[in-house]
Amino acid sequence: MSPRIARIAALSISLMLSACTGTPKGTQPVTGFELERYLGQWYEIARFDHSFERGLDCVTADYSMRDDGGVRVINRGVNLTEQEVDEAEGRAYFVRDERVAHLKVSFFGPFYGGYNVLALDDEYHWALVAGPTRDYLWILAREPELDPGIYRDLIDRAERMAFPVNELIEVEQGEACNDWR
DSSP, rough: OOHHHHHHHHHHHHHHHHHHHHTTTTOOOBBBOOOHHHHHEEEEEEEOOOOTTTTTTEEEEEEEETSSEEEEEEEEEEETTEEEEEEEEEEEESOTTTBEEEEEEEEEEEEEEEEEEEETTTTTSSSEOEEEESSSSEESSSSSSOOOHHHHHHHHHHTTOOOOGGGGGGGOOOOOGGOOO
């Protein structure tokens, strides 16, 4: 392979991989982010449907510090129909500035995807999180239930950012989950 073709290939791969850790066009991650306050358990209130979470309810995400300065991510959900727990461990790192809620997360070897907190309660009680594109969206809360007014506000915010909010799936976090917590 010629040096020029090798450089073009390397640049193409680099651009493709950086797009995976980017933010949806026209959105901005939260600034003034404090990771220490974000750590701990979050409940998934709603999400877009994806194969890696399909059929799961009682979904939680637990964030803690790693020894290397990154964030340990434990995502856990239950397929209530099959009575099976599904758990995945990943790692996340800030893309640039640690005061900007733009991270990259990996559950599969060296491959990372964007993790962008687009809206966050001042008390860190709820968050609106997107992946690198508008194909990924989550509403998270510190409690299994979120006030309906706050939920509606988060949907309105996401809609103003051009997310297809009609595709949101509400996640079961009620009594059916109590045996799995």
